[in-house]
Amino acid sequence: MTDGVSSRVSAVRVIAAVIGKGQTLEAALLAARPSLADRAMVQSLVFGVLRFGHRLSRVATALVSRSWDSQTPELRALLLLGLYQLEYSGTPPHAAVNTIVAAARLVGEQKAAxxxxxxxxxxxxxxARLLDLADETLAGRTSHPIWLVEAYQRDWPAYAVPMLAAANEHPPLTLRANVRKGSVEALAAELAADGHVTMRVPGAPDALILETPIDVRGLPAFIEGRCSVQDAAAQCAVPLLAARAGMRVLDACAAPGGKTGHLLEATPGLTEVVALDIDQGRAGRIQENLTRLGLEATILIGDATDPSLLLGQRFDRILIDAPCSGTGVIRRHPDIKWLRRPGDLQALADRQLALLATLWPLLAPGGRLLYATCSLLKSENRQVIRAFFRQFPDAIDVTESASLAIGDMAHTEPADGPGIALLPGMAGVDGFYYACLERRCD
Ligand SMILES: C[S@@+](CC[C@H](N)C(=O)[O-])C[C@H]1O[C@@H](n2cnc3c(N)ncnc32)[C@H](O)[C@@H]1O
Incomplete structure (x- = not known):
């Protein structure tokens, strides 16, 4: 095969699977099985097209004679990839065109070559003219679906533009030191000795950002369980939960165990941590991660909205890291722009409220429940918490005092509450929402 064509063929198949068949990027990449030699190039092309494809679709719409949506997924993927190569990837123009035309013949689009x-x-x-056309609207300029731009403008009028821009950036690789096995300073020194430049994150004491991302699977500190990969925004859950020795903790949506691991690392002497998840495959990854870190929890597979599952149990702390739209982590998962629909939001909010309503009665009086999402949409965040408060008058919002533990990480005004949001584009971290709720003692 001509130079570079096999990676374009794989990239077209992945892009077509995401934009045309609704597969997740992770599943589509797994199914495409690019060769080892092509893997990095396929990743880079696919991420690029999914990031900038909403802008490029506007260009492509002006270029094709039939309607854009009536084209096959493969043809749309070919055009988006070709435009991406010409506009963003630095591929020499003749190679950008030739590789795509050659790929067209290999993905069943020979007639369209x-x-x-x-x-x-x-x-x-x-x-110039075509880009001006694409850039007429904020959705085009920032390469997002219109409904999401409108939602950000409604929910975060002052921040929408930097949030949209941040979602197109390459995310940093952030590590979390396993403080059971060594300090964050020792990890930074070890990485520096290997030539890696790192930065600390104010408000996330166990976090280290690597200036240049690497494959951590080859890093001795990772292999030996002395660090994990976790964005600084996700690392705020543990200080906000504020568990202490002697407590029983429920991590109700735990897989793959990122926050379970952090909780156990940072809080020696917990009586028990129950890590629950509904997804058997993902729950297996909790055990894998804990084993690597040298930690233990009680792992359960089940539906946290099933009241009979934990009947009669009491917890001093409950973490609900709820399933959500993932709009706060689009820079890491650009397929979210293509897969999420406005019609998904009500079902997500219903599930989030059901998780809160089922688990709240398991919280000991005086105990704390932390509700978290990696969503930026108020319909999944403060509106869910407001609905929860209407149902449970024994709940108190303690987010403001609890958030002192994470310094200036949150960028929201009290009027945006209850709860706090970490907005991408403000602190360089993923988007997250947290609400700390305590149960009255009387
Ligand atoms: C945002 S992810 C959790 C990430 C995890 N806390 C971490 O830090 O690694 C949400 C998880 O909730 C799980 N989930 C969704 N609905 C659930 C339910 N009804 N009961 C238990 N787990 C559920 C999903 O399988 C998914 O693993």
């Missing part, structure tokens, strides 16, 4: 060639060449001639 001429049309793809003509569209990409026309883009080269009319680039």
């Amino acid at each position: 001429g049309m793809v060639n003509a569209c990409l060449r026309r883009y080269q001639r009319e680039r």
Whole structure:
């Protein structure tokens, strides 16, 4: 196969699976099984197209004669990938066009190869006009679906533009030191000795950002369980939960165990941590992660909204890291822009409230429940918590005092509450929402 064509063929198959067949990027990459030699290139092309594809679709719509949505997923993927190569990837123009035309023949679009060639060449001639057209709206300029732009403008009018821009950036690789096995300073020194530059994160004392991301699977500190990969925003859950020795803790949506691991590392002497998840496959990863870190928890597979599952049990702390739209982590999962629909939001909010309502009665009086999402949408965050308060008058919002433990990480005003949001584009971290709720003693 000509140079670079096999990676383009794999990339087209992955992109088509996400934008045309609704597969997640993770599943589509697994199914495409690119060769080892192509893997990094396929990742980079696919992430790029999913990040900038909403802008490029507007260009492509102006280039094709039939309606964009009526084209096959493969043809749409070919054009988006070709435009991405010409506009963003630094591929020399002749190679950008030739690899895509060659790939067209190999993904069953041989009849369209001429049309793809003509569209990409026309883009080269009319680039400025076509980009002006795409950039007429904020959704086009920032390459997001219109409904999401409108939701951010409604929910975060002052921050929407930097939030949208941040979602297109390459995320940093952030490590979490396993403080049971060594300090964050010792980890930084070990990494520096190997030539890695790291930065601390104010408000997340166990976090270290690597200036240049690496594959941690080859890092001795990772292999030996002295660190994990976790964004600094997710590392705020443990200080906000504020568990102490002697407590029983429920991590109700635990897989793959990122926060369970952090909790156990940071809080020696807990009586028990129950790590629950509904997904058997994902729950297996909790055990894998804890074994690597040298930690133990009681792992349960089940539905946390089933009241009979933990009947009669009491917990001093409960963490609900709820399933959500994932809009706070789009920079890490750009397929969210393509897969999420506005119609998903009500079902998510219903599930989030059901988790809160089922688990609240298990909280000991005086105990604390931390509700977390990696969503930026108020419909999954403060609206859920407001609905929860209407149902449970024995709940008190203690987020404001609890959030002293994470310094200036949150960027929301009290009027945005209850709860706090960490907004991407403000602190360089993923988007997250946290609400700390305590149960009255009387
Ligand atoms: C945001 S992820 C959790 C991430 C995890 N806390 C971590 O830090 O690694 C949400 C998890 O909730 C689980 N989940 C969804 N609905 C659930 C339910 N009804 N009961 C228990 N787990 C559920 C999903 O399988 C998923 O693993």
